[in-house]
Amino acid sequence: MIDSNYSNKCMWQINSYNFASTGNIMIGISEVARARGWKVYTSCPAARTMYQHKLKDHIYIGSILSRSIHRLISNYTGIHGIGSYFATKRFLSKVERTKPKVIHLHNLHGSYIHLPLLFRFIKSHPDIQVVWTLHDCWAFTGNCPHFIMLDCEQWKTQCRQCAYEGYPKGRIDQTSKMYKFKKRWFTGCRNLTIVTPSKWLANLTKQSFLSEYPVTVIYNGINTEIFSPGYPDIRNKYGIEMSKFIILGVSFSWGYRKGLDVFLKLASLLPNEFQIILVGISEEQKSDLPGNMITIPKTNNLEELAAIYSSADVFLNPTREDNFPTVNLEALACGVPVLTFDTGGSPEAINQNTGMIVNENNLSEVLQSLKTHNFKKSDCITRGREFAAEKKYLEYINLYNDLLREKG
Structure with missing residues (x-):
């Protein structure tokens, strides 16, 4: 249910999953934000695996059919992020009705949202503060999420043919076009702040075409109530000598x-x-x-x-x-x-x-x-x-508040 009357502290989060590592980060931030008075909507693509997770105020983008068609477009053309046009328009109309103060982007790859429409919306709403957490390097490369093992530096100037396999890899290599498209889509926002989970990725981002944006580091967190000492030793279970x-x-x-x-x-x-x-x-x-x-x-x-x-x-x-x-x-x-x-x-x-x-x-x-x-x-x-998840999620809430204060 979309509450169009709630515009005080409303936020949307968008990610390719509502579970696993990045999905859990999105949900964790949402829970901490709600506890501090925010109205939070989370969004991800429609898929059977996503439907298994019953979440509060969770809005699916498109349908299983629209995403399947989007994947086919990506696969056969090598151009990613240009499907789901009508699904994205419907989704963005829902976002606009809530008059959000913040939109928090996570992973945008995965053939589920029309990227030109999304960033056109962002550029036409400079009153909305946008936070984009980069969980890998995909946002500023033509195709790949990582390039260190390939010893590749094309991403600094112009990606061409990509040696990386399947992320996602279309039947036609359109890496050069995708680099140009991303540069056009992702730059020129007046209200975008980038977050990286490491100083290493922050440094790379500052060397890319996203260098026009402020970059801040917020490390990933873990559940320190579960990950803590005090569990029984597993040596007996696996027949390991105590001296080893x-x-x-x-x-x-x-x-x-x-x-x-x-x-x-x-x-x-x-x-x-x-x-x-x-x-x-x-x-x-x-x-x-x-x-x-x-x-x-x-x-x-x-x-x-x-x-x-x-x-x-x-x-x-x-x-x-x-x-x-x-x-x-x-x-x-x-x-x-x-x-x-x-x-x-x-x-x-x-x-x-x-x-x-x-x-x-x-x-x-x-x-x-x-x-x-x-x-x-x-x-x-x-x-x-020091990396307790709630501490890290609070850093995001503090970032939202800082951005809104700076906007005045």
Whole structure:
């Protein structure tokens, strides 16, 4: 139900999902904002997976049919964000009726909203403050969400043919056109503020065509009530000797980008007193891993995951391409120091008392750090609690209020 009479502190949030990582951030911000007197509407595309989540004041954009047609357009033309024209017009008419003070954008990729219409609306309503959280690099590239592993700098001037596969990849490579379209669509807003979850991404944004906008950093947060120490040790459950030093890795999609190869090399080099545990390994991958590694399937049980973190001696995150991985925060909050490559925003989670940063692909540095690390559990817990989700969501509310005050 749209309340057209509510215009005091009304906000809309738009994202490609209403669940998972970015969806949970959108919902978390909404709950904290409502508790502080805001009227909040959240929006995402219509899909069967989205309908499973019953949310307050949640408005779907278009229908399953309109999104399917939008995806077909994207796939066959290679041009993304030009479908769902009428669905977007209907959606924006709902937004306008509520006279919002703030529109908060999250992920806009996913073939569900007509991007030229959306940004035409934003540019024609300079009284509405717009906050856009970039969860990856997609907003200022022709196609890809990340380019570090490709060692590509085309995004600084003009993207051309893209070597990145499937994000989304159309049947025709229109990367060059998409770069020009995005630059035209996304620039020229008088009322837009960009938020990035890491200083690393903020620095990249300031080098892109989005550099005309103010950029602020608000780190992602975690549930520190769940991710905390005090869970039973899992060593007995998995038959691990109490004297062994546990090296833990957690990912929901293992591969070279997440550093699976690093764990494989370590498994062949480390002496018997070390035990590697990997969470999130698929059944197909499990058969290719050495027998001295313990693998645990992906789990949606956060208490179980927290117990696994709490039992580890060190959390190893050899990611080669990440914005600001929350797995680092979860480990810290459970009292576990973090060892990570100096890539992306991953090092920003730790300080000198809570972890180690090594050069990318330097296995000898990893081995040396594993054998010499000495960190206090209490320091890790304190650091992890700095990223409590509600604290981070409050930073967004403070940002909205600051923007409205500046507008006068």
